[in-house]
Amino acid sequence: xxxxxxxxxxxxxxxxxxxxxxxxxxxxxxxxxxxxxxxxxxxxxxxxxxxxxxxxxxxxxxxxxxxxxxxxxxxxxxxxxxxxxxxxxxxxxxxxxxxxxxxxxxxxxxxxxxxxxxxxxxxxxxxxxxxxxxxxxxxxxxxxxxxxxxxxxxxxxxxxxxxxxxxxxxxxxxxxxxxxxxxxxxxxxxxxxxxxxxxxxxxxxxxxxxxxxxxxxxxxxxxxxxxxxxxxxxxxxxxxxxxxxxxxxxxxxxxxxxxxxxxxxxxxxxxxxxxxxxxxxxxxxxxxxxxxxxxxxxxxxxxxxxxxxxxxxxxxxxxxxxxxxxxxxxxxxxxxxxxxxxxxxxxxxxxxxxxxxxxxxxxxxxxxxxxxxxxxxxxxxxxxxxxxxxxxxxxxxxxxxxxxxxxxxxxxxxxxxxxxxxxxxxxxxxxxxxxxxxxxxxxxxxxxxxxxxxxxxxxxxxxxxxxxxxxxxxxxxxxxxxxxxxxxxxxxxxxxxxxxxxxxxxxxxxxxxxxxxxxxxxxxxxxxxxxxxxxxxxxxxxxxxxxxxxxxxxxxxxxxxxxxxxxxxxxxxxxxxxxxxxxxxxxxxxxxxxxxxxxxxxxxxxxxxxxxxxxxxxxxxxxxxxxxxxxxxxxxxxxxxxxxxxxxxxxxxxxxxxxxxxxxxxxxxxxxxxxxxxxxxxxxxxxxxxxxxxxxxxxxxxxxxxxxxxxxxxxxxxxxxxxxxxxxxxxxxxxxxxxxxxxxxxxxxxxxxxxxxxxxxxxxxxxxxxxxxxxxxxxxxxxxxxxxxxxxxxxxxxxxxxxxxxxxxxxxxxxxxxxxxxxxxxxxx
Ligand SMILES: Nc1nc2c(c(=O)[nH]1)N[C@@H](CNc1ccc(C(=O)N[C@@H](CCC(=O)N[C@@H](CCC(=O)N[C@@H](CCC(=O)O)C(=O)O)C(=O)O)C(=O)O)cc1)CN2
Ligand SMILES: [Zn+2]
Numbered sequence: 080x081x082x083x084x085x086x087x088x089x090x091x092x093x094x095x096x097x098x099x100x101x102x103x104x105x106x107x108x109x110x111x112x113x114x115x116x117x118x119x120x121x122x123x124x125x126x127x128x129x130x131x132x133x134x135x136x137x138x139x140x141x142x143x144x145x146x147x148x149x150x151x152x153x154x155x156x157x158x159x160x161x162x163x164x165x166x167x168x169x170x171x172x173x174x175x176x177x178x179x180x181x182x183x184x185x186x187x188x189x190x191x192x193x194x195x196x197x198x199x200x201x202x203x204x205x206x207x208x209x210x211x212x213x214x215x216x217x218x219x220x221x222x223x224x225x226x227x228x229x230x231x232x233x234x235x236x237x238x239x240x241x242x243x244x245x246x247x248x249x250x251x252x253x254x255x256x257x258x259x260x261x262x263x264x265x266x267x268x269x270x271x272x273x274x275x276x277x278x279x280x281x282x283x284x285x286x287x288x289x290x291x292x293x294x295x296x297x298x299x300x301x302x303x304x305x306x307x308x309x310x311x312x313x314x315x316x317x318x319x320x321x322x323x324x325x326x327x328x329x330x331x332x333x334x335x336x337x338x339x340x341x342x343x344x345x346x347x348x349x350x351x352x353x354x355x356x357x358x359x360x361x362x363x364x365x366x367x368x369x370x371x372x373x374x375x376x377x378x379x380x381x382x383x384x385x386x387x388x389x390x391x392x393x394x395x396x397x398x399x400x401x402x403x404x405x406x407x408x409x410x411x412x413x414x415x416x417x418x419x420x421x422x423x424x425x426x427x428x429x430x431x432x433x434x435x436x437x438x439x440x441x442x443x444x445x446x447x448x449x450x451x452x453x454x455x456x457x458x459x460x461x462x463x464x465x466x467x468x469x470x471x472x473x474x475x476x477x478x479x480x481x482x483x484x485x486x487x488x489x490x491x492x493x494x495x496x497x498x499x500x501x502x503x504x505x506x507x508x509x510x511x512x513x514x515x516x517x518x519x520x521x522x523x524x525x526x527x528x529x530x531x532x533x534x535x536x537x538x539x540x541x542x543x544x545x546x547x548x549x550x551x552x553x554x555x556x557x558x559x560x561x562x563x564x565x566x567x568x569x570x571x572x573x574x575x576x577x578x579x580x581x582x583x584x585x586x587x588x589x590x591x592x593x594x595x596x597x598x599x600x601x602x603x604x605x606x607x608x609x610x611x612x613x614x615x616x617x618x619x620x621x622x623x624x625x626x627x628x629x630x631x632x633x634x635x636x637x638x639x640x641x642x643x644x645x646x647x648x649x650x651x652x653x654x655x656x657x658x659x660x661x662x663x664x665x666x667x668x669x670x671x672x673x674x675x676x677x678x679x680x681x682x683x684x685x686x687x688x689x690x691x692x693x694x695x696x697x698x699x700x701x702x703x704x705x706x707x708x709x710x711x712x713x714x715x716x717x718x719x720x721x722x723x724x725x726x727x728x729x730x731x732x733x734x735x736x737x738x739x740x741x742x743x744x745x746x747x748x749x750x751x752x753x754x755x756x757x758x759x760x761x762x763x764x765x766x767x768x769x770x771x772x773x774x775x776x777x778x779x780x781x782x783x784x785x786x787x788x789x790x791x792x793x794x795x796x797x798x799x800x801x802x803x804x805x806x807x808x809x810x811x812x813x814x815x816x817x818x819x820x821x822x823x824x825x826x827x828x829x830x831x832x833x834x835x836x837x838x839x840x841x842x843x844x845x846x847x848x849x850x851x852x853x854x855x856x857x858x859x860x861x862x863x864x865x866x867x868x869x870x871x872x873x874x875x876x877x878x879x880x881x882x883x884x885x886x887x888x889x890x891x892x893x894x895x896x897x898x899x900x901x902x903x904x905x906x907x908x
Contacts, residue, residue, distance in 0.1 A: 085144075085145055085146065085264075085332035085333070085385070086145065086435070086468070087145060087146060087147075087266075087333055087385070087387065087412070087413050087435050087437070087468075087470055088141065088142045088145035088146060088147030088470065089468075089469075089470045089471060089512045089515070089516060090140065090141065090142070090147060090470065090471050090472075090508045090509045090511075090512035090513075091141065091146075091147045091148075091149070091266070091437060091470060091471075091472050091508070092136075092141070092147075092149060092441075092443075092472060092473045092476075092477055092501075092504070092505060092508060093149060093151075093268075093335070093337075093389055093391060093415060093437075093439070093443060093472060093473050093474075093475060093476045093477070094149050094151035094268055094443075094475075094476025094477060094478050095132065095136060095149060095151055095476070095477050095478070095501060096477060096478055096480070096481070096482055096501055096663070096664065097128075097132075097151060097152050097153055097478070097664070098662060098663075098664045098668075098670060099128055100482045100483065100486065100660070101660070102662055102670060103124065103128055104124075104125065104128060104154075104668075105668040105669075105670060107120075107121050107124040107125065108121065108154065108155075108204075108667075108668045109668050112204065112208075118199075118200045118201060121200070122200070125152070125154065126252060128152075129152050129249065129252070129253065130252070130253060130256060130258075132152075133148050133253050133263040133265060134260070134261050134263065136148045136263075136505065137261065137263055139502055139505040139506060139509070140505060140506060140508075140509035141505060141509070143261065143262065143263045143264065144264050145264070145332075146264055146265065146266035146331075146332050146333035147266070148253075148263050148264075148265045148266065149265065149266050149268045149335060149476075150246070150249055150250060150253070150265035150266060150267040150268055151268040151476060151478070152249060154200065154203065154204075155203070155204065155207050155229075155667050155668075156207065156227075156228050156229050156666070156667065157228070157268070157269075157270055157337075158228040158229055158230075158231065158270055158275070158278060159203065159206060159207055159216070159228070159229045160245075160246075160269075160270075161231070161269060161270045161275050162206065162216075162229070162231050163197070163198050163203050163206075163243050163245070164241065164242070164243050164245070164246065164269070164318075164322065165195065165239050165240065165241070165242065165315060165318050166195030166196050166197060166198070166238050166239065166240055166242035166243065167195070167231055167233060167237050167238065167239050168196075168198065168202075168206065168237075168238065169206075169216070169232040169237070169282055170234075170282070171213045172202070172205060172206055172213065175198055175199070175201075175202035175205055175206075176195075176196035176197065176198060176202065176238075177196050177197060177199070178194045178195075178196035194238055194240075195238035195239055195240035195242045195318075196238070196242055197242045197243045198243070206229070207229055207667055208667075209849055209851075212851075214822075214849060214851075215229070215848075215849070216229040216230055216231065216232065217229070217230045217280075217822070218230070218666055218848070219800070220758075220759050222339055222342075222343065222391075222392040222393075222763060223392060223393075223759065223760065223761070223762070223763055224392075224444065224479055224759075225479075225663075225665055225671065225673070225714065225715050225756070225759065226478060226479065226664060226665065226666065227665065227666035228278065228666075230278065230279065230280055231275065231278065231279040231280070231308075232279065232280055232281075232282035233276065233279040233280075233281065233282055233308040233311055234281060234282030234283070234306065235306055235310070235311075237282055237311070239311060239314040239315055239318055240314075240318050240321075241318040241319075241321035241322045241325070242318075244322075244325055246267045246269065246322065246326070247267075247322070247325045247326055247329050247331075249265075249267070250265055250267050250326060250329055250330075250331050251329050251330075253265050254329075254330060254331075264330075264331075264332065265331075266331075266332075266333040266334065266335050266387065267326060267331060267334050267335065268334075268335040268337065268476075269319075269322075269334065269335065269336055269337070270336075270337050271336035271337050271338035271340075271360075271388065272312065272315045272316050272319050272336070272360045272364075273309075273312070273338055273340060273341075273353065273356045273357055273360050274337060274338045274339055274340035274341075275315060276308045276309045276311060276312060276315060276356070277308075277309065277340040277346050277348060277353070277356075278340065278346075279308040280308070281306050281307065281308055309348070309352065309356055312356055312359060312360060313359075313363075315360075316359070316360045316363045316364060317363075319336075319360075319364060320363060320364055320367075320368060320383075323364060323368060323382070323383035323384060323386075324368070324382055324383065326383070326384050327380065327381045327382055327383050327384055328380070331384045332384055332385060333384050333385045333386075333387060333412075333413075334383070334384040334385075334386055334387070335386075335387045335388075335389060335415075336364075336386060336387070336388050336389070337388075337389045337391065337476075338357070338388055338389065338390055338406075339389070339390060339391050339392050339393075340353070341353065341357070341390045341395055341402040341405075341406070342390050342391070342392050342393030342394060342395055342402070342417070342420075342421070342763055343392075343393060343763035343764070344397060344399055344763065344764055344765045345761070345763060345765075345803065349399075350399040350400035350402075351400070353400075353402075354400060354405050357405055357406065357409065358405070358408075358409070361386075361388070361406075361409035361410065361411055362409070362410070364383065364386065364411075365383075365386055365409055365410035365411045365412075366409075366410045368382040368383040369381060369382045369383070370382070370383055370384070370385050370386075370412065385411075385412040385413065386411040386412055386413070387411070387412070387413040387414070387415060387435075387437065388406055388409070388411050388413070388414055388415070389414075389415035389437070390402060390403075390406065390414070390415065390416055390417065390421075391415070391417050391439065391443070391474060391475035391476065392417060392420060392444075392474075392475055392763060393417060393420045393421060393763045393764065394417070394420060394421035394422055394764065395416060395421060396421075396422065396424070397764050397766070398765075398766060403416065403424065403428060404428060404429065404430075407428045407429060407430035407431045407434065408429065408430045409430070411434070412433075412434060412435065413434055413435035413436070413437055413470075414431075414434055414435075414436055414437065415436075415437035415439055415472055416436065416437070416438065416439055417439045417474040417475065418438055418439050418440045418457060418474060419439060419440070419441075419442045419443075419444070419474035420474065421439075421474075423460075423461065423464065424464065425463065426463060426464075427463070427464060427465035428464050428465065428466075431464055431465055431466040431467070432465050432466065432467055433467050434466055434467050434468075435466065435467060435468040435469070435470055436461065436464065436466035436467075436468070436469050436470070437470045437471075437472040438457070438458055438461055438469055438470070438471060438472060439472050439473055439474035439475070440454045440457055440458060440471060440472075440474070440511065441454070441471075441472070441473045441474065441499075441504050441507050441508050441511070442473070442474050442475075442504075443473040443474045443475030443476055443477050443478075443479060443480065443504070444474065444475050444479045444480070445480070445717050445718070445720065446480055446481075446498050446499060446500055446675060446717045447497060447498065447499065447717075447720055448496070448497055448498055448499040448503065448507070448529060448532050448533070449499065449504075449507050449529065450529060450530070450533045451507060451510060451511060451514070451522075451525060451526050451529035451530075452526050452529065452530055454507075454511055455511060455514050455515065455519065455526070458471065458511060458514075458515050459515070469515065470512070471508050471509075471511045471512040471515060472508065473504060473508065477501040477504060477505075478663075478664065479663060480500050480501050480504070480663065480717075481500045481501065481658065481660065481661035481662060481663055481672075482500055482501050482502060482660070483500050483501065483502045483503070483660075484498045484499065484500045484502075484503055485502070486659070486660040486661075487658050487659060487660065487661065488659075489659060490656060490658070491656070493535060493539060494539075494656060494675075494677060496532050496535065497532050497533075497535070497536040497677070498675070500661070507529075510522050510525045510526075514526070536677075536721075537721070539678075541653070541654070541677075541678040541679070542677065542678045542679070542721070543678075543679060544653075544654075544678065544679035544681065546681070547654075547679035547680065547681050547730055547733075548679065550733055551726060551729045551730060551733065554729065554781070558781060558784060558785075559777055559780035559781050559784050560780075560784060561783075561784050561786065561788070561792075561812060562788045564812075564814070564837070564838055566788060567788050567789075567791075567814060568814065568838075570788045570789040571748075571788075571789055571790070571791040571814060573789070574748055574789045575633075575701050575748060575749070575791065577632055577633070577701075578632060578905065579871065579872065579905055579908055580862065580866070580871070580874055580875070580876050580901050580904060580905050580908075581632040581633060581875050581876070582630075582631045582632045582633070582875070582876045582877065582897060582898055582901050583631060583632060583633035583634075583635070583703065583817075583841070583875060583876075583877050584626070584631065584635055584877055584878055584881075584882065584894070585635075585751075585753075585795050585817060585877060585878055585879075585880050585881045585882070586635050586637075586638050586644075586703075586705040586751060586753070586795070586881050587635075587637060587638040587641070587644075587881035587882055587883035588622045588625075588635075588637035588638070588639070588882050588883070588890065589882055589883060589884075589885050589886055589887050589890055590639070590883045590884070591887070594615075594618060594639050597611065597614045597615075598611070598642060615639050615640045615690070616693055618637065618639040619636045619637060619639060619690060619693055619694050619697075620697055622635075622636065622637035622639070622694075623636070623637075623694050623697045623698050623702075624697075625891070626698075626700075626894075627698060627700065629891070629894050629895055629898055630898045630902075631700075631894065631898065632700065632701075633700070633701050633702075633703050633749055634694065634698055634700050634701065634702050634703065635694070635702065635703050635705060636690050636691055636693070636694035636702065636705070637694075638705060638881070638883065640690055643671055643672070644707045644711075644753065644881075645671075645673070645674065645707055645711065645712055645715040645716060646671070646672055646673075646674055647707075648686060648706075648707055648712060649674030649676070649712070649716060650674075651682070651683070651684070651686050652680055652681070652682055652683075652686075652731075652734055653678070653679075653680065653681045653682070653683055654676060654677065654678040654679050654680035654681065654730070655674045655675065655676050655677070655680070655716065656674065656675050656677060657672060657674045657675070658672050658674075658675070659672075660672075661673070669884075671715065673715055673716050673717050674715075674716045674717070675716065675717045676713070676716045676717065676718050676719055676727065677719060678719075679730055680727065680730040680731050680734055681730070681733075681734060682734035682737055682738065685738060685741045686706075686734075686738050687704060687705065687706065687738060687742070688704075688738070688741045688742055688745050691704045691705070691742060691745065691747050692745040692746070692747070695745070695746060695747060701748050701749050702747060702749070703747075703749040703750065703751050703793065704739075704742040704747040704749065704750040704751065705750075705751050705753070706735055706738060706739070706750065706751065706752045706753070706782075707752070707753050708735070708752045708753055708754040708757075708778075708779050708782060708794070709728040709729075709731040709732040709735060709778040709779060709781075709782055710728060710754050710756055710757050710760060710775045710778060710779060711753060711754050711755055711756040711757070712731050713727060713728055713731065713760070714756035714759050714760045715756060723774075724760075724774065725773075725774030725775075725777075725778070728774060728775065728778035729777075729778055729781060731778070731782075732778040732779070732781035732782040733781065733782075735752065735782035735783075736781060736782050736783070736784075736785045737785075739752075739782070739783060739785055739786050739790075740785055743786065743787060743790055747790075748789065748790055748791060749790070749791045749793060750783070750786060750790060750791070750792055750793070751792075751793035751794065751795060752779065752782055752783055752792065752793070752794050752813075753794065753795045754779060754794055754795070754796055754811070755795065755796055755797045755880070757775060757779075757796055757804055757807065758796070758800060758801070758803065758804050760775065761803060761804065768803075772804070772806070772807045772810070775807070776807050776810040776811060779794070779811050780810075780811065780812055783812075783813065784812075791814045791815065792813050792814050792815075793813060793814065793815040793816070793817065793839075793841075794811055794813040794815075794816050794817075795816070795817045795818075795880070796808065796816065796817075796818050796819070797818065797819040797843075797879060797880045801818065801827050801830065801831075802830070805830060805831065805834045805836075806834060808831065808834075808836065809831075809834060809835060809836045812838075813838065813839075814838055814839055815838065815839030815840070815841060815875055816836075816838070816839065816840055816841065817840075817841035817842075817843065817875065817877050818840070818841070818842055818843065819843050819879040819880060820842035820843045820844070820861075820865075820879065821843045821844055821845055821846040821853070821861065821878075821879050822846050822879075824861070824864065825842050825861055825864045825865045825868065827842060828840060828842050828864075828865045828868040828869050829868040829869070831869070832868055832869040836869075837870075837873070838873065839873050839874075839875055840865075840869060840873050840874060840875065841874070841875030841876065841877040842861075842865050842874075843877060843878055843879030843880065844857075844858045844861040844862060844865075844876060844877070844878070844879075844897060844900075845858070845877075845878035845879060845893050845894075845897060846879055847878050847879050847880050847881070847882055847884070847885055848879070848880075848884075850885070850886070850889055851889075852889055852892045852893045852896065853893055853896055853897070854896060855896045855899050855900045855903075856900075857900075858876075858896055858897050858899075858900035858901070859900040859903055859904055862874070862876055862900060862901060862904045863904055866904065866908075871908060876897060876900075876901045877897075878893070878894075878897070
């Protein structure tokens with residue numbers, strides 16, 4: 080087998096959506112979880128999907144033989160896949176592991192402390208979803224995206240070995256398809272060893288014994304003294320070496336190792352430590368293992384495939400150090416760099432002369448059709464770097480974009496001509512590769528089409544709306560200021576008359592299958608607008624009645640009318656369009672359809688007032704109006720690339736500001752503006768933080784500062800490691816801030832107090848990511864803890880986040896316990 084001679088294809092992508100064009104994988108996975116199908120049936124569906132996808136990518140122009148097609152499938156998450164590959168299972172799940180025969184070709188368990196064993200597919204899902212009293216692996220945002228990965232827990236004794244050859248089987252199944260049809264030689268994609276460990280948290284042995292789990296921030300806090308997951312690098316690398324041997328034996332010419340940890344400063348690891356780890360890992364994998372047969376005058380087979388290391392999501396070079404020079408200094412055969420977010424040096428880079436440079440010139444994280452002419456110029460300029468070869472690629476995996484613009488018949492044709500989803504991006508990559516190899520004339524028609532689309536977009540009505548621009552241009556510092564907090568707090572208490580430790584929820588109540596079915600019928604035209612409104616009002620009425628019965632103090636309408644907290648707003652604002660099939664995986668089987676923000680934003684009519692006012696008409700308790708903030712609307716949409724984000728944020732903020740005024744006029748005295756994505760949009764490089772925090776905080780304040788003194792403004796943040804934005808939380812100037820805190824046992828409260836935060840704070844006492852019902856004792860303890868760390872008059876009691884993904888049974892019981900516990904603590908104040 081002439082594996083050594085396969086050069087990497089000149090046109091490739093770093094990854095492709097795996098959920099399926101019609102969310103086939105989501106449906107199959109959820110059916111299997113619900114027990115409606117067996118795991119064998121799930122495996123079959125997944126295999127069919129992988130085969131069909133690989134052949135589809137070949138049809139789109141990726142080469143079937145030169146590893147152009149990435150093997151980037153996952154049942155749930157690529158980081159969890161690495162945990163399974165390594166058998167790196169936390170103590171509390173160790174009973175799920177079989178240590179006997181694993182069915183693996185290379186299950187030598189290369190190193191090992193505790194014996195590493197393979198997880199079944201059910202076991203794999205159990206790590207993701209928890210079971211009984213065993214909480215799942217924690218979930219957190221993947222770089223600056225709305226994708227969430229599962230956080231590995233690695234301790235000094237965590238088993239680590241090559242225990243699961245799923246990747247090898249997935250390669251072989253496409254290289255030698257059982258149906259005798261088109262074979263595809265893929266490039267298996269794995270999280271690289273350095274990134275894997277940098278994203279892991281230290282497993283606390285104490286927590287492992289208790290069966291509870293260590294908290295998210297300050298990983299290592301409870302872990303054995305001084306242990307750092309990176310201490311296990313040699314073990315992880317040894318297991319990867321075994322995997323690479325197995326892939327080589329199966330005939331894989333290339334493998335892709337993703338190392339995005341190299342583009343961020345946010346992991347709090349000095350560059351010198353990262354550099355040491357990279358050098359050590361890749362000297363073992365790339366230098367010590369032979370990529371060609373017969374090295375050292377032996378007749379041995381190749382020991383590994385050629386290696387492509389990728390660094391998506393940002394710039395490899397920063398003030399901290401030069402990650403490009405670092406990678407170029409290793410013996411891997413190819414490097415992929417992000418040329419959408421990253422920059423290139425002007426001159427040659429030592430070490431690149433023997434490597435293929437995969438130039439990520441097509442944006443994997445946004446949906447605009449590329450200016451191919453400009454991108455070709457960038458590609459031509461890369462010759463200055465002195466790489467052995469240049470291939471064309473995407474900046475990131477295409478995981479973050481929907482499948483196909485052709486699937487959106489309802490989009491305006493002009494607008495459609497400006498867009499490229501995953502399949503269109505593949506065509507762009509292929510065109511650029513042809514243009515680079517054969518010259519511009521070979522792709523003249525495609526270049527002309529791209530240029531025409533870019534021009535038509537720039538000139539289209541709605542892209543620039545003078546009235547919107549005039550309004551943002553006229554803003555003054557006074558527009559982001561409210562009266563002093565003390566004055567507000569007094570006016571609000573006089574109006575709302577709340578008890579100490581007021582109880583509330585974060586907004587959504589369970590999105591039941593019935594609500595979704597009703598909306599689906601309405602979207603299909605089977606229900607009239609009036610019938611749909613009646614159904615949603617009935618849902619609101621029952622949610623309000625439930626909250627009254629439970630004895631909550633500040634009620635919500637429950638958000639039943641929202642398909643999604645961002646899509647719902649985008650559907651009603653000018654400047655956005657939404658899609659029908661544009662699903663993107665957010666985590667596991669959960670998907671979102673990010674709206675497309677294409678023009679200047681304005682609000683043609685009120686967005687939420689009718690629903691909130693209806694809820695308020697049903698109760699004498701205060702009802703909290705519920706809006707999504709400007710930063711989160713941008714973070715979870717595809718944003719325009721022709722206007723600075725800060726300016727777009729101000730446009731959205733002004734639309735929300737008008738909504739706040741309308742809510743006030745409808746008699747609503749409490750308004751919450753959610754900003755769960757404040758942390759997510761934080762730039763990966765520290766040098767960009769001040770500017771980001773400045774515009775994000777300003778736009779939030781712009782959206783809320785029109786509120787009167789007696790109107791109580793709440794905000795809600797979640798999915799956050801708060802440390803990096805703690806100053807910004809104070810800067811938002813909300814009267815009450817609710818935050819995720821149940822799993823970290825309220826640690827955010829003293830942190831906020833130390834940072835000088837002195838307004839209302841609602842640390843979550845109920846972890847809504849799990850079906851577990853918190854007991855009265857547990858909530859009592861958490862509330863007591865919070866009231867000890869900050870002035871108890873500031874403390875609110877609420878769940879961690881909205882209840883939309885929970886069932887009514889759990890919700891009722893949990894909220895009942897929450898109210899009971901609060902009353903008992905109140906009695907002690
Ligand atoms: N945009 C966004 N990003 C976010 C969050 C969020 O809420 N929104 N939360 C965080 C966590 N991420 C999440 C992402 C998705 C979901 C989620 O529940 N997604 C739903 C889809 C939500 C939705 O758009 N629902 C639509 C469409 C629902 C649907 O699939 N309908 C069926 C038909 C309905 C039926 O007959 O049952 C269909 O189209 O086939 C609606 O309610 O109208 C899912 O994957 O299942 C939850 C959390 C972070 N990022
Ligand atoms: Zn939330």
